[in-house]
Amino acid sequence: MPHEELRESVPVLTFPRQTLVSLLVFAVVWEALSHLAPYLGIPPFAVPSFVRIARSFTTITPIDIAVTLARVIAALFVSFVLGLALAMAMYRSDSLDKYLHPMIRLLMAVPVVSWILFAVLWFPGVEFRICFVLVVVCGPVFLIDTLDAMRGVPRELRHMMQSFRPTTWQFFLKLMLPAIVPTIFTSWKVNISLAIRVVTIAELVGAVTGIGHQLSVAQELFSVADVFAWTLVLVALLFLLEAMVARAEARVLRWRA
Amino acid sequence: MTGPPPIEVRGLRKVFRQTTTGQSVVAIDHLDLAIAPREVVAIVGQTGCGKSTFFDLMIGLEAPSEGLIHIGDKSPYADFDLFRGKIATVFQQDRLLPWRSALDNARLPLELIGLPEKEQRERALAWLNRLGLGQFTNAYPHELSGGMRQRVAIARAFAVEPDILLADEAFGHLDEVTAAELRDTFLQLARECGSTAILITHQLEEAIGVGDRIVVFGKSAKLLADIHVADWPKSKYRLLREVIQSTLQSNRPDPRLTQGTNMRSSPRKRGSSRKSSKSAR
Numbered sequence: 001m002p003h004e005e006l007r008e009s010v011p012v013l014t015f016p017r018q019t020l021v022s023l024l025v026f027a028v029v030w031e032a033l034s035h036l037a038p039y040l041g042i043p044p045f046a047v048p049s050f051v052r053i054a055r056s057f058t059t060i061t062p063i064d065i066a067v068t069l070a071r072v073i074a075a076l077f078v079s080f081v082l083g084l085a086l087a088m089a090m091y092r093s094d095s096l097d098k099y100l101h102p103m104i105r106l107l108m109a110v111p112v113v114s115w116i117l118f119a120v121l122w123f124p125g126v127e128f129r130i131c132f133v134l135v136v137v138c139g140p141v142f143l144i145d146t147l148d149a150m151r152g153v154p155r156e157l158r159h160m161m162q163s164f165r166p167t168t169w170q171f172f173l174k175l176m177l178p179a180i181v182p183t184i185f186t187s188w189k190v191n192i193s194l195a196i197r198v199v200t201i202a203e204l205v206g207a208v209t210g211i212g213h214q215l216s217v218a219q220e221l222f223s224v225a226d227v228f229a230w231t232l233v234l235v236a237l238l239f240l241l242e243a244m245v246a247r248a249e250a251r252v253l254r255w256r257a
Numbered sequence: 258m259t260g261p262p263p264i265e266v267r268g269l270r271k272v273f274r275q276t277t278t279g280q281s282v283v284a285i286d287h288l289d290l291a292i293a294p295r296e297v298v299a300i301v302g303q304t305g306c307g308k309s310t311f312f313d314l315m316i317g318l319e320a321p322s323e324g325l326i327h328i329g330d331k332s333p334y335a336d337f338d339l340f341r342g343k344i345a346t347v348f349q350q351d352r353l354l355p356w357r358s359a360l361d362n363a364r365l366p367l368e369l370i371g372l373p374e375k376e377q378r379e380r381a382l383a384w385l386n387r388l389g390l391g392q393f394t395n396a397y398p399h400e401l402s403g404g405m406r407q408r409v410a411i412a413r414a415f416a417v418e419p420d421i422l423l424a425d426e427a428f429g430h431l432d433e434v435t436a437a438e439l440r441d442t443f444l445q446l447a448r449e450c451g452s453t454a455i456l457i458t459h460q461l462e463e464a465i466g467v468g469d470r471i472v473v474f475g476k477s478a479k480l481l482a483d484i485h486v487a488d489w490p491k492s493k494y495r496l497l498r499e500v501i502q503s504t505l506q507s508n509r510p511d512p513r514l515t516q517g518t519n520m521r522s523s524p525r526k527r528g529s530s531r532k533s534s535k536s537a538r
Contacts, residue, residue: 156348156350156352157352157354159318159348159352160346160348160352162316162318163316163318163344163345163346163423164341164345164346164365164366164369164417165317165337165338165340165341165342165344165369166369167369170368170369174354174365174368174369175354178354178356178357179354179356181356253356255355255356255357255397255399256355256399
């Protein structure tokens with residue numbers, strides 16, 4: 001069957017030749033710059049060699065990676081559940097939609113830094129602060145995406161489903177949720193990238209664990225090599241999470257042509 | 258076995274307010290119609306005559322502005338949930354859920370009525386087999402041809418063995434051979450199931466070929482003619498077609514319609530071979 005073939009052939013995290021070449025060029029330029037830095041008037045610590053960066057990797061503490069990852073995943077799940085629940089309620093109720101929509105748009109317009117400052121001023125607990133910032137940034141994205149997707153479910157399919165007289169719960173479970181799954185995956189991918197960036201900033205303020213905190217420490221020590229190493233960890237984390245979502249997407253959406 | 262309940266439409270009126278202009282549009286204007294249990298009724302009319310509005314009212318998705326539709330003594334709109342599993346529909350497009358296999362699409366209404374999973378599978382499989390799709394139960398809609406998809410949609414409708422089957426231009430988009438074949442299958446299954454069937458169509462051949470009765474709608478679903486096809490001998494079908502066409506074009510009953518009643522000397526009793534048993538059970 002074609003979908004069986006599709007399942008086998010979906011590429012997840014593949015590196016085409018062009019990607020490898022561009023990464024290689026960047027690495028060569030960086031390494032050359034690190035050696036030429038003294039002659040170009042650049043302080044040596046500003047462009048560390050890959051050997052120095054590799055040394056920094058040995059100081060990476062897995063617990064900080066685990067903590068940041070746990071914060072991101074937990075906050076994303078909370079944001080998703082809240083976003084989906086509110087989207088369903090707003091889809092069902094026009095008046096709720098009319099009241100909430102402007103508020104959601106307003107929340108989305110507030111810069112992340114402002115949220116972090118609000119969180120610091122409002123909440124004493126560090127974990128709650130970080131979770132709050134992530135949820136308030138990612139939740140509206142989930143909400144708006146899923147609400148738009150629900151509204152985009154073809155009228156013909158809604159009509160067909162209603163003609164068989166489902167309960168409200170069946171209507172969402174059998175039609176709306178499966179219909180919006182592609183959008184949910186896209187939303188997850190967008191939000192993973194957003195959450196990784198936001199969690200780092202949130203951890204800079206007050207946290208004593210996590211990648212953001214380690215970046216802050218590296219900055220205080222003027223260690224560009226450490227910053228580089230932790231940044232690479234963040235990027236790898238992002239790629240890993242995206243690859244996991246892409247794999248799940250390929251499995252769940254194998255019905256697509 | 259209790260058969261499907263009779264359908265009574267009395268003084269039915271449906272008025273829509275256009276969102277852009279705010280003007281009222283009368284889609285159906287005082288329609289009276291009675292449909293006997295197990296009757297196969299074809300409703301014909303020109304585009305925009307209110308056929309699809311009538312379809313939505315019959316399903317219970319719209320409320321009448323005035324008048325009533327009673328199936329038995331219940332309203333499909335006011336008593337919406339009472340008709341779960343009693344009314345099934347086949348639409349112009351197959352309207353299959355693309356993420357479900359043919360089998361899962363066919364069993365959708367059975368899931369909604371809460372049948373045990375084993376029974377859902379067995380029933381859906383039986384209907385897919387009857388419709389010649391036994392080899393394609395795991396195929397997704399995009400892997401099937403238009404005719405096969407419509408067969409799945411028919412299997413989905415019949416799976417609940419409904420009292421009332423509604424088909425809205427269900428075969429109009431298919432090629433002539435496939436449409437004729439599916440029409441015959443649909444009719445045969447409806448008769449075997451003992452369901453009342455209402456087919457909305459703009460194709461006169463389809464209406465004459467399928468219906469025990471042909472109900473001709475004029476503008477705003479004005480009842481122009483209510484023709485018992487059995488009153489017309491097969492040799493006069495060409496004339497019947499002309500008469501319906503003329504009725505539709507002039508928006509008033511063609512005088513030759515009375516000929517049908519004069520031909521009752523040799524009536525063909527259509528639908529007499531109906532079996533009341535629900536054969537696919």
